[in-house]
Amino acid sequence: MKVLLVAEKPELLSELAGFLKDLESKAGPVETAAFTAAPSLDEARKFSAYVAAKTYVAVAERVFPDQLSKAALDIVDRENPDLVIGVATKTGNEVVARVAGAKGIPMMTEIVDVEARDGALLFHRAVLGGRAISVLKPALPAAATIPARKYEVPQPGEPGELVEVQLPSSALSLVKVEEKEKGGVNIEEAEVVIGVGRGFRKKEDLAMAEELANMLGGAVGCSRPIAADYHWLPEDAWIGISGKKIRPKLYMAIGISGAPQHMSAVLDAKVIVAVNKDKNAPVFQYADYGVVADLYQFLPVFIQKLKEKLGG
Amino acid sequence: MNVAVFVKASLDPNMLRVDSSGRILVEDIPLAISEYDRNAVEEAVRLKEKHGGKVVALSALTWGPIQKRVREAEQVLREALAMGADEAYLLVDEALIPGNPYTTAGALAALAQKVGEFDLYLTGEGSMDTLSFQMAARLGEALGVPAVSYARALEVSEGKARVTRDLEEHLETVEVNLPAVVSVTGEINKPRLPTLLQIRRAFAKPLDKLSLADVSYTPPSAAVEVEELRLLAVSRKNIIVEGTSLEEIASKLVDLLVKEGIVK
Numbered sequence: 001m002k003v004l005l006v007a008e009k010p011e012l013l014s015e016l017a018g019f020l021k022d023l024e025s026k027a028g029p030v031e032t033a034a035f036t037a038a039p040s041l042d043e044a045r046k047f048s049a050y051v052a053a054k055t056y057v058a059v060a061e062r063v064f065p066d067q068l069s070k071a072a073l074d075i076v077d078r079e080n081p082d083l084v085i086g087v088a089t090k091t092g093n094e095v096v097a098r099v100a101g102a103k104g105i106p107m108m109t110e111i112v113d114v115e116a117r118d119g120a121l122l123f124h125r126a127v128l129g130g131r132a133i134s135v136l137k138p139a140l141p142a143a144a145t146i147p148a149r150k151y152e153v154p155q156p157g158e159p160g161e162l163v164e165v166q167l168p169s170s171a172l173s174l175v176k177v178e179e180k181e182k183g184g185v186n187i188e189e190a191e192v193v194i195g196v197g198r199g200f201r202k203k204e205d206l207a208m209a210e211e212l213a214n215m216l217g218g219a220v221g222c223s224r225p226i227a228a229d230y231h232w233l234p235e236d237a238w239i240g241i242s243g244k245k246i247r248p249k250l251y252m253a254i255g256i257s258g259a260p261q262h263m264s265a266v267l268d269a270k271v272i273v274a275v276n277k278d279k280n281a282p283v284f285q286y287a288d289y290g291v292v293a294d295l296y297q298f299l300p301v302f303i304q305k306l307k308e309k310l311g312g
Numbered sequence: 313m314n315v316a317v318f319v320k321a322s323l324d325p326n327m328l329r330v331d332s333s334g335r336i337l338v339e340d341i342p343l344a345i346s347e348y349d350r351n352a353v354e355e356a357v358r359l360k361e362k363h364g365g366k367v368v369a370l371s372a373l374t375w376g377p378i379q380k381r382v383r384e385a386e387q388v389l390r391e392a393l394a395m396g397a398d399e400a401y402l403l404v405d406e407a408l409i410p411g412n413p414y415t416t417a418g419a420l421a422a423l424a425q426k427v428g429e430f431d432l433y434l435t436g437e438g439s440m441d442t443l444s445f446q447m448a449a450r451l452g453e454a455l456g457v458p459a460v461s462y463a464r465a466l467e468v469s470e471g472k473a474r475v476t477r478d479l480e481e482h483l484e485t486v487e488v489n490l491p492a493v494v495s496v497t498g499e500i501n502k503p504r505l506p507t508l509l510q511i512r513r514a515f516a517k518p519l520d521k522l523s524l525a526d527v528s529y530t531p532p533s534a535a536v537e538v539e540e541l542r543l544l545a546v547s548r549k550n551i552i553v554e555g556t557s558l559e560e561i562a563s564k565l566v567d568l569l570v571k572e573g574i575v576k
């Protein structure tokens with residue numbers, strides 16, 4: 001079997017190498033080739049060592065998905081892989097979907113596991129808002145993306161042969177780029193996460209959640225609208241299938257309805273507490289302890305009681 | 313300016329049904345408009361209100377059994393019509409069930425080509441049931457037009473679209489010539505809630521059903537088989553902390569957190 005790894009940045013090759021190692025441990029040795037865009041050939045060489053295979057390189061600072069997919073298609077035609085594998089970043093998913101679209105082959109987005117069963121490869125992925133796992137058996141050739149930062153990076157070997165390729169032009173032209181604010185919070189490591197949702201009426205009110213988080217030695221996380229729509233918190237506080245997955249000792253969901261796209265990313269929490277004024281909110285189905293109350297009335301009292309406990 | 317907007321009748325992940333062994337009862341899960349497709353319809357209707365032209369809503373039924381599901385899919389398209397779409401078309405064919413972006417994309421592209429000429433094709437960023445995040449890219453390939461993903465803002469003028477893409481690290485504003493496919497994020501706008509009158513009027517708008525033969529499309533034959541579909545188990549205590557006052561409830565919750573070893 002032959003695999004083509006596709007990366008928009010050379011660093012991603014090391015994660016893809018982690019996947020490859022897992023695949024080989026299950027399905028036996030595979031032949032590999034890689035394609036990456038890179039700021040320089042040296043960078044590409046450095047990361048090519050992780051996949052230890054022939055690496056096609058497009059030297060470029062900034063690339064659009066259509067340029068990468070067109071270049072990748074040429075390489076697919078040259079290498080004839082059984083599998084095209086990328087990383088499930090927004091760009092990675094789009095590049096691989098374009099390649100799959102142009103070749104008329106199946107693609108499985110963000111596979112969380114691969115399995116060899118009766119000589120066939122099965123791919124596991126999350127569906128239904130992240131609440132279910134679907135196990136797929138595609139006809140090969142097929143394409144897939146792996147979750148970012150999932151696979152342990154293996155030891156690098158020798159860099160492979162580098163083949164420089166040219167990028168075609170894009171149908172898009174750049175107008176401007178604005179960097180996003182970084183929060184520096186690490187909700188993935190926090191033992192306690194206080195999650196805030198649209199039940200909060202304004203940014204200033206999040207101070208209550210901050211206070212709770214401080215008292216419990218934790219961090220504040222949020223539902224998608226709080227970060228992506230209102231920008232009350234930086235995006236690294238965003239919990240859910242399109243944000244972060246967390247596994248704290250305590251997750252406290254306050255003013256969060258409990259959409260599957262949010263809750264599926266906190267299923268591994270040890271204890272879940274929900275505070276919501278609607279007793280029918282789905283979040284209570286996911287909670288160990290539920291409080292049906294207006295957060296504006298409940299939180300001040302709860303903070304007071306907690307202070308008494310911690311102070312005493 | 314004519315806009316085609318793709319809306320998916322998705323399994324509603326808020327309404328999952330399982331049997332006692334945890335097997336998902338797909339046929340019992342209701343279909344609903346995929347969350348971010350509402351944003352796509354809203355954006356299409358706003359563009360029409362600004363630039364004139366029409367909005368055509370397109371959908372392919374990807375969940376069976378057809379008999380039962382057609383009405384639900386029509387309901388989803390009626391919702392788009394009530395929000396302001398002018399016409400709707402539903403592709404219904406056994407060959408598209410169960411759906412997969414790999415078979416659906418070509419079929420949707422053929423449907424769009426069959427029913428009109430469009431300056432812009434809008435999709436949601438990802439569908440809430442299958443979460444594949446592929447369709448805009450695949451539609452771009454199938455229609456032979458540029459595709460731009462993750463629009464958080466969209467403006468159209470003089471045959472061009474200016475799109476602000478919401479990426480992990482930055483917002484990237486780009487320009488592209490029309491026609492183009494654009495996928496929108498859930499943050500691009502606030503979808504309107506149609507009034508009762510608009511909902512009623514939607515029943516007078518055209519909604520046609522077509523088959524793959526009608527749009528002259530043959531899906532690829534190689535299969536993607538679904539070997540298993542299982543729910544991730546949730547087992548929680550589900551205790552509602554009760555009391556006669558908020559003070560009492562708060563104290564009880566503190567005690568519970570002490571007992572769980574979280575508050576020390």
Ligand SMILES: Cc1cc2nc3c(=O)[nH]c(=O)nc-3n(C[C@H](O)[C@H](O)[C@H](O)COP(=O)(O)OP(=O)(O)OC[C@H]3O[C@@H](n4cnc5c(N)ncnc54)[C@H](O)[C@@H]3O)c2cc1C
Pocket residue numbers: 196197198199200222223224225226238239240241242243244254255256257258259260261262275276277278281293294295296346347348438439440443
């Ligand atoms: C493809 C896709 C990906 C998505 N990815 C994510 C993701 O990664 N993360 C995510 O979070 N969402 C995601 N979503 C969106 C998700 O479906 C929900 O829309 C979102 O999680 C809702 O956020 P919320 O709970 O804060 O807001 P709402 O659903 O509006 O809920 C607010 C809740 O607050 C309660 N409330 C209101 N006032 C008070 C009060 N005073 N006191 C107490 N309670 C109050 C209400 O009863 C309600 O339950 C995704 C959706 C799709 C389709």
Ligand SMILES: Nc1ncnc2c1ncn2[C@@H]1O[C@H](COP(=O)(O)O)[C@@H](O)[C@H]1O
Pocket residue numbers: 318319320321346348349352370371372373374411413416420434435436437438439440442443444445446447448
């Ligand atoms: N069967 C379908 N019918 C109509 N539109 C669809 C269908 N499947 C996907 N789409 C569109 O493509 C978007 C992304 O879907 P997906 O790539 O499946 O996650 C959705 O938000 C819809 O706009």
